[in-house]
Amino acid sequence: MNESLFSHSHLSAFAKEIFLKIGCPEDQAMRAVESLLRADLRGIDSHGVARLSGYVRLWEAHRINTRPAIRVVHESPSTAVVDGDSGLGLVVAPKAMEIAMAKAKQAGTGWVAVKNSNHFGIAGHHAMMALPQDMIGMAMTNASPLVAPTFSVERLLGTNPIAVAIPAGQQPPFVADFATTTAANGKLEILQRKEKEAPLGWIQKKDGSPSSNPNELKNGGALIPLGSDREHGSHKGFCLGAWVDIFSAVLSGANYGPWVPPFVSFLNPPANPVGEGIGHFFGAMRIDAFRPANEFKKHMDQWIERFRSAQLVAGEEKLIIPGDPEREFEIDRMKNGIPLNTKVVADLIEVGKKFDVPF
Amino acid sequence: MNESLFSHSHLSAFAKEIFLKIGCPEDQAMRAVESLLRADLRGIDSHGVARLSGYVRLWEAHRINTRPAIRVVHESPSTAVVDGDSGLGLVVAPKAMEIAMAKAKQAGTGWVAVKNSNHFGIAGHHAMMALPQDMIGMAMTNASPLVAPTFSVERLLGTNPIAVAIPAGQQPPFVADFATTTAANGKLEILQRKEKEAPLGWIQKKDGSPSSNPNELKNGGALIPLGSDREHGSHKGFCLGAWVDIFSAVLSGANYGPWVPPFVSFLNPPANPVGEGIGHFFGAMRIDAFRPANEFKKHMDQWIERFRSAQLVAGEEKLIIPGDPEREFEIDRMKNGIPLNTKVVADLIEVGKKFDVPF
Numbered sequence: 001m002n003e004s005l006f007s008h009s010h011l012s013a014f015a016k017e018i019f020l021k022i023g024c025p026e027d028q029a030m031r032a033v034e035s036l037l038r039a040d041l042r043g044i045d046s047h048g049v050a051r052l053s054g055y056v057r058l059w060e061a062h063r064i065n066t067r068p069a070i071r072v073v074h075e076s077p078s079t080a081v082v083d084g085d086s087g088l089g090l091v092v093a094p095k096a097m098e099i100a101m102a103k104a105k106q107a108g109t110g111w112v113a114v115k116n117s118n119h120f121g122i123a124g125h126h127a128m129m130a131l132p133q134d135m136i137g138m139a140m141t142n143a144s145p146l147v148a149p150t151f152s153v154e155r156l157l158g159t160n161p162i163a164v165a166i167p168a169g170q171q172p173p174f175v176a177d178f179a180t181t182t183a184a185n186g187k188l189e190i191l192q193r194k195e196k197e198a199p200l201g202w203i204q205k206k207d208g209s210p211s212s213n214p215n216e217l218k219n220g221g222a223l224i225p226l227g228s229d230r231e232h233g234s235h236k237g238f239c240l241g242a243w244v245d246i247f248s249a250v251l252s253g254a255n256y257g258p259w260v261p262p263f264v265s266f267l268n269p270p271a272n273p274v275g276e277g278i279g280h281f282f283g284a285m286r287i288d289a290f291r292p293a294n295e296f297k298k299h300m301d302q303w304i305e306r307f308r309s310a311q312l313v314a315g316e317e318k319l320i321i322p323g324d325p326e327r328e329f330e331i332d333r334m335k336n337g338i339p340l341n342t343k344v345v346a347d348l349i350e351v352g353k354k355f356d357v358p359f
Numbered sequence: 360m361n362e363s364l365f366s367h368s369h370l371s372a373f374a375k376e377i378f379l380k381i382g383c384p385e386d387q388a389m390r391a392v393e394s395l396l397r398a399d400l401r402g403i404d405s406h407g408v409a410r411l412s413g414y415v416r417l418w419e420a421h422r423i424n425t426r427p428a429i430r431v432v433h434e435s436p437s438t439a440v441v442d443g444d445s446g447l448g449l450v451v452a453p454k455a456m457e458i459a460m461a462k463a464k465q466a467g468t469g470w471v472a473v474k475n476s477n478h479f480g481i482a483g484h485h486a487m488m489a490l491p492q493d494m495i496g497m498a499m500t501n502a503s504p505l506v507a508p509t510f511s512v513e514r515l516l517g518t519n520p521i522a523v524a525i526p527a528g529q530q531p532p533f534v535a536d537f538a539t540t541t542a543a544n545g546k547l548e549i550l551q552r553k554e555k556e557a558p559l560g561w562i563q564k565k566d567g568s569p570s571s572n573p574n575e576l577k578n579g580g581a582l583i584p585l586g587s588d589r590e591h592g593s594h595k596g597f598c599l600g601a602w603v604d605i606f607s608a609v610l611s612g613a614n615y616g617p618w619v620p621p622f623v624s625f626l627n628p629p630a631n632p633v634g635e636g637i638g639h640f641f642g643a644m645r646i647d648a649f650r651p652a653n654e655f656k657k658h659m660d661q662w663i664e665r666f667r668s669a670q671l672v673a674g675e676e677k678l679i680i681p682g683d684p685e686r687e688f689e690i691d692r693m694k695n696g697i698p699l700n701t702k703v704v705a706d707l708i709e710v711g712k713k714f715d716v717p718f
Contacts, residue, residue: 074648074649074650075648076466076467076468076645076648077436077437077465077466077467078436078437078467078468078648079467079468079644079645079648079649081649081650106436107436107466107467108434108435108436108437108438108466108470109435109437109438109470111467113649149666149669149678150678150679151671151672151675151678151679152669152670152671152672152675152678153670153671153672154669156665156666156669164602166605174601174605176598176602178598179595180595181592182586182591182592183591201591202591207672207673208671208672208673226586226592226595226596227541227587227591227592231558231560232541232542232558232561232586232591233537233540233541233542233585233586235537235679235681236537236538236585237585238681239523239535239681240599242535242681243523243535245662246525246533246662250655250658250659250662251646251650252649252650253654253658256658256662257662257665257666258665274658274661275658285438285470286435286438289434289435289437289438290440290472290610290611291433291440291610291611291612295612296609296610299615299633299634300605302633303604303605303609303615303616306515307508307515307616310508310511310512311511311512311513312510312511312512312567313510313511313512313566313567314566314567316510317510318510319508319509319510319511322594322597
């Protein structure tokens with residue numbers, strides 16, 4: 001596959017122009033760019049500028065409001081429900097995370113459920129906002145239904161990711177960010193581009209039987225919850241995806257399960273919505289609401305060092321602490337550039353032409 | 360395998376006598392029995408009266424304090440850290456959950472990290488305490504190290520379960536309660552008793568290669584995080600187990616990772632502890648801190664009904680909503696009795712003899 005490198009600043013400037021062209025205020029355009037580019041930097045290529053044209057098409061379909069009045073519609077000392085006013089999830093999510101952190105400053109923790117939002121990029125970016133405040137950050141979201149619960153052939157859940165970001169001291173932070181399926185949808189997109197087969201246990205056919213075809217979803221197939229099959233715990237993956245769905249949407253008043261609107265603009269949202277838009281859930285916990293932050297960080301360092309020095313299976317190089325690979329990507333790509341494949345570049349050039357913004 | 364049925368009231372009365380004999384005050388003995396028997400009722404046989412003799416042996420080894428002064432050592436409006444004073448986890452956990460619920464009444468949510476505790480039985484029991492208060496309940500705990508993180512041969516984590524209990528309206532509540540491994544240790548114990556092989560993907564040998572021997576842990580093997588292998592997401596299972604460990608122990612000041620003291624009395628706790636006892640983490644979220652409880656419950660009913668009526672894989676009977684099987688067990692066993700196998704009965708008779716309490 002042909003790839004070219006682009007600098008973070010180049011892609012940021014381009015994406016910002018596009019967000020301005022579709023009507024985002026300056027501050028929101030910058031925030032959207034920060035969320036979006038973080039995915040490219042961290043190596044989650046499926047969620048970065050490759051999705052820019054998708055957001056634009058949703059705006060063209062009048063499904064994204066680029067001048068949202070994001071507001072708190074219900075609250076308690078440690079909680080809030082936020083109405084995203086159909087805004088870009090890339091903008092709504094950081095705003096909701098800020099509300100969670102403000103609550104945590106007062107009450108020790110803050111928990112914010114969001115309705116009426118759209119795709120928010122990578123969960124990890126929002127969770128990590130808590131780190132500089134010596135807080136633990138959490139972020140989750142529901143998403144277009146692509147996943148069949150154990151024993152079912154219907155796509156009832158999204159890949160519903162969970163992110164947990166935990167500060168350390170000398171060590172870099174612990175940042176887990178993962179889809180609650182065996183494999184994220186982005187992994188399938190990579191196999192599709194490379195025309196390779198998927199391992200069994202990632203995807204099922206329309207009738208629920210195993211498939212290794214990364215295009216199986218186009219034939220009515222589905223992704224499988226983490227665990228792969230009942231014997232290996234796919235019911236636990238289903239529990240996780242369901243938990244994310246309920247916290248994100250039933251607590252907030254968003255759409256849940258099969259009613260979650262699709263990300264792609266060529267598919268219409270269900271005609272009988274049970275809520276508003278898609279839902280997210282955020283948490284911020286002040287470390288010193290539990291124990292002094294320096295004590296906590298000292299022990300986090302010890303935790304990370306002990307695990308990092310674990311005895312390995314012969315032939316393996318290292319035990320990966322959650323967040324390690326993404327941090328290495330971020331350092332490398334900030335310095336050396338972000339690789340984009342030919343198809344993504346062509347797509348960005350197209351988007352640029354639409355608004356008279358040269359890529 | 361030979362099994363006999365015993366009534367809930369018979370087993371409760373017996374267990375209570377034993378807890379009184381080892382020094383528990385009356386109210387704590389009752390609370391311990393309630394936690395313990397809930398496991399038997401809900402079909403999680405490995406965590407019920409089958410463990411009674413184990414708790415007694417820990418007490419004999421002076422590792423359990425049956426007159427604990429359980430107290431809050433740090434707090435904020437929505438958080439607390441509780442010192443369990445080496446008490447029975449079966450008693451410390453419900454007390455900590457009550458503190459979480461009291462915080463939630465005031466602040467919307469309550470989050471309690473616990474140190475200096477012991478094995479707390481099944482996580483689901485504690486999470487479910489929130490349900491009658493129209494709250495969402497969460498419970499997690501770390502445990503004796505039996506699990507090797509992805510790419511490692513060392514046992515660095517416990518089976519670290521997570522429970523989430525969510526109230527509904529007409530429908531029974533959603534209650535997820537699962538080990539963050541492919542299979543819980545109790546599942547291995549059942550295979551050991553039946554002298555059957557385990558599926559590949561549950562256990563690894565001392566060198567990290569696959570094993571189907573349910574006794575492999577005695578040879579230096581390890582349990583595997585949910586996902587079974589890297590290709591099927593075992594690094595996500597590791598994230599989950601690590602998250603539970605950090606919330607339970609690094610936030611509270613308990614032992615974490617390989618330093619968690621073993622449940623079995625014949626193995627000594629590590630000589631160089633990094634904290635006190637084992638750790639738990641509890642959460643309670645008042646539904647009406649997010650939206651009116653009746654609205655939420657109406658949507659939970661709709662969520663559950665939609666998933667329950669999902670189109671199934673041919674030959675499958677139903678889609679299991681988390682909590683369904685355990686609730687069915689509970690109804691059946693409360694009415695018809697709790698089956699105990701010969702080995703467990705013999706063990707209970709032995710314990711009884713020790714204290715002059717006939718089983």
